[in-house]
Amino acid sequence: MRITNNMLSQNLLRNLEAAQGRMDYLQNQLSTGHRINRPSDDPAGIQNAMRLKSNISSVDQWKKNADEALSYMNTTDSTLGGITSMLQRVKELAVQGANGTLAAVDKEAVVEEVDQISKHLKMMANTQIGSKYIFSGTATDKPLIAPDGDFSTDINGLPVNFEVGSDLSLDISVSGEKLFGDANSGIFKTLTDLKSALTTNNSDDINNALGDIDTDIDNVIMLRSGLGARTNRMTALQEQLDYTSGNLQQSLSSIQDADMAKSITDFTNSQNVYKAALAVGAKIIQPSLVDFMR
Amino acid sequence: MSSTFFGLELSRRALGSQQAALNITGHNISNANTPGYSRQIGSLTATMPDTIPIAGRNLSLGSGVTLDTITRARDAFVDRQYRSETSKQQYWAARQDSLMKVEDMVNEPSDNSLSNDMNQFWTSWSDLSKDPTNMGARAVVRERALTLVDSFHNIDQQVRDMKGNMDETIKVQVKQINTYGEQIKDINDQIKRAEVAGDNPNDLRDQRDFLVDQLSKIVSVRVVETKDQAFTDRNVNNYKLIIGDDNAPNNTLVDNSSFRMLKDPPPKNAEGFYQVVWSDDPGPIINEVALGSKLGTLAANIEIRDTYLVEFGTQFDTLAQGIADAINALHQTGQGLEAEATGINFFTDGTVTPNVDAQGLPVVTAKNFSLNFEIEDNVNRIATGNITMDGTVTAGDGTIAQGMSSLSTGWNALKDLIAAGKFGAVGDKPVSASSLGDYYGANVAQMGVDVQQANRMKAGEDVLMTNLMNQRESMSGVSLDEEMTNLIKFQKSYSAAARMVTMMDDMLNTIMNMGLTR
Numbered sequence: 001m002r003i004t005n006n007m008l009s010q011n012l013l014r015n016l017e018a019a020q021g022r023m024d025y026l027q028n029q030l031s032t033g034h035r036i037n038r039p040s041d042d043p044a045g046i047q048n049a050m051r052l053k054s055n056i057s058s059v060d061q062w063k064k065n066a067d068e069a070l071s072y073m074n075t076t077d078s079t080l081g082g083i084t085s086m087l088q089r090v091k092e093l094a095v096q097g098a099n100g101t102l103a104a105v106d107k108e109a110v111v112e113e114v115d116q117i118s119k120h121l122k123m124m125a126n127t128q129i130g131s132k133y134i135f136s137g138t139a140t141d142k143p144l145i146a147p148d149g150d151f152s153t154d155i156n157g158l159p160v161n162f163e164v165g166s167d168l169s170l171d172i173s174v175s176g177e178k179l180f181g182d183a184n185s186g187i188f189k190t191l192t193d194l195k196s197a198l199t200t201n202n203s204d205d206i207n208n209a210l211g212d213i214d215t216d217i218d219n220v221i222m223l224r225s226g227l228g229a230r231t232n233r234m235t236a237l238q239e240q241l242d243y244t245s246g247n248l249q250q251s252l253s254s255i256q257d258a259d260m261a262k263s264i265t266d267f268t269n270s271q272n273v274y275k276a277a278l279a280v281g282a283k284i285i286q287p288s289l290v291d292f293m294r
Numbered sequence: 295m296s297s298t299f300f301g302l303e304l305s306r307r308a309l310g311s312q313q314a315a316l317n318i319t320g321h322n323i324s325n326a327n328t329p330g331y332s333r334q335i336g337s338l339t340a341t342m343p344d345t346i347p348i349a350g351r352n353l354s355l356g357s358g359v360t361l362d363t364i365t366r367a368r369d370a371f372v373d374r375q376y377r378s379e380t381s382k383q384q385y386w387a388a389r390q391d392s393l394m395k396v397e398d399m400v401n402e403p404s405d406n407s408l409s410n411d412m413n414q415f416w417t418s419w420s421d422l423s424k425d426p427t428n429m430g431a432r433a434v435v436r437e438r439a440l441t442l443v444d445s446f447h448n449i450d451q452q453v454r455d456m457k458g459n460m461d462e463t464i465k466v467q468v469k470q471i472n473t474y475g476e477q478i479k480d481i482n483d484q485i486k487r488a489e490v491a492g493d494n495p496n497d498l499r500d501q502r503d504f505l506v507d508q509l510s511k512i513v514s515v516r517v518v519e520t521k522d523q524a525f526t527d528r529n530v531n532n533y534k535l536i537i538g539d540d541n542a543p544n545n546t547l548v549d550n551s552s553f554r555m556l557k558d559p560p561p562k563n564a565e566g567f568y569q570v571v572w573s574d575d576p577g578p579i580i581n582e583v584a585l586g587s588k589l590g591t592l593a594a595n596i597e598i599r600d601t602y603l604v605e606f607g608t609q610f611d612t613l614a615q616g617i618a619d620a621i622n623a624l625h626q627t628g629q630g631l632e633a634e635a636t637g638i639n640f641f642t643d644g645t646v647t648p649n650v651d652a653q654g655l656p657v658v659t660a661k662n663f664s665l666n667f668e669i670e671d672n673v674n675r676i677a678t679g680n681i682t683m684d685g686t687v688t689a690g691d692g693t694i695a696q697g698m699s700s701l702s703t704g705w706n707a708l709k710d711l712i713a714a715g716k717f718g719a720v721g722d723k724p725v726s727a728s729s730l731g732d733y734y735g736a737n738v739a740q741m742g743v744d745v746q747q748a749n750r751m752k753a754g755e756d757v758l759m760t761n762l763m764n765q766r767e768s769m770s771g772v773s774l775d776e777e778m779t780n781l782i783k784f785q786k787s788y789s790a791a792a793r794m795v796t797m798m799d800d801m802l803n804t805i806m807n808m809g810l811t812r
Contacts, residue, residue: 039742140690
């Protein structure tokens, strides 16, 4: 084949361009740290990468939701604990009051304390986290106990669900209706009954109230253990989401991240090729017969 | 017996011929870097010998040298291959170029992409579901929705702009084809005149070939060169240039000295895009010039403008419609913090009374995809919970918001609506993908495959082109070493011929001085 000067310079130029293109590609990988910088770098990979990114964004959100749910549930739990100890105090007071030898003054004091506890429980029934009433079902903007001291009619017993997984929502609330009952039964009715029994000093009624208090305490403990079980599940879910998030990040990294060691080696290689091409080019292009003729 | 001055005459011819050869070499050296130039070769031939009778028989006595022809080193077969590969290579180059621009439009994978906007949109709903009374969370949903629709508008606008740009390019290319055609016609005239005069117009032929090479980048070309039967004693050719599809009935651009124009400015089709049409097309029906399959940048540009970008844009229309349908169908079943605001749409087509389909869902495109202005004005209308029976508001109910958020992973939230037929036919909607994000992901992957194909084809064609360019250069290119060698060769011959003249002079002197005595 006949070789001309133009051919040499064109081929050299093309090879230099190819080497530079390769260097640019690797340089891009190295500076972004990503193997996939455009859809065409790996069409199958990018679909997986996008799906993983979307999953990671969902999982992170669920994790955030689970964290919030746990703090909500813990507050609810300590409120339930407070209610239990209040009721236990009421039980003590009822036992005291049942004692027939109690002086009238002391009995008044007992009635007074039961009254205070009742008021305090009403306050607890309107516990808020942020601006949300936790015992009002989904009517979180309404207090369970209206200002006049009666049960509000606006509330409901619906679960407050938090989304913590794909189509997975958990109820994080304790129903105020189940916890406090209504005007005809439940904690407040028991306390009212106890108060009137103490005031009238009717020992049968006091004994009945004592039984009711036990039922109420059992009810609270039952709800609390139910909440505890859900809290456990939420904690397990939270850990699982943590784990999943880590796994997904790892998968994403294995799909879209550049293998640095390999990229750097490749880069050094192509740099050498480029340098060699330049060096050879400098030798090849310059001389022709013209340089040796006088 | 030859004449006394025969030797002088012979030397004169030698001087002239060697000088001409030197000039040819000089011409070659001068044009070593001229694009489209083919090196020229002067063919020196011995002149007709004198016949001299000697001793009863005839002898041919050589009478020297003359420059017979100047030809160019050119391989017509390589030319044909070169042009056909140029058309293919340029098709893929133009396609690659356009597709890479499309690739840049979607900007995947990055944090400033539609997929990211979608993810953020879904998670903002999840945040809202936890506390529907939180005005901050409501405002975030609104902003994410606005970002999302803006992304759609942005991509749609870019697709439109690109179509417009391609259209302008096509118009310019039509003009270019006409210009090339006209130039080739003019050169045809000049070449024919020269050929009729018995000349061999190498440089004009180079120019014509160069123009055809350039033209082959835009459209595929076919050259038909036949002998002109009117001239039997000399070499005169007819030159016909056909562009586009080989099998089309009449795609002749230039035939000898007649030139057929493409209509310029080109007529527009219903969408307002330029169409490539012959100027002698009677109309009014637009008969597009058949450009052949996958040949030339013009065909690539038309294909991108009329097919690829249209399909690409439609995918975003479908995605926008899919998101709007899914969100709206759910949104209509819920209510926000205003008891009276129920059954409203979250996304609309940007008008007060949007067009709706049979299921009452607004019909949107990527262009008019908008957040309902009722919601933009008042975030309390963002539906988060189920509609209550008694017309009150359940502030803490995040069921609907949760449903929206779950659309990021699938269609469970829409299950009941789909079963009840309130979502319309699902076959043509993104519902067939496993989620909206997946539908979009598949589209991006498909685009990636298209770009990859263009990259590969371009790279393959580049290798072929390199080979052909080297073959052509090997045949027609000027080698300075070779020319330098020729320079010395002809220079030495010239000197030798000059020496011969001196020698003849001496010889004639000898004759002149014969018989003179001093």
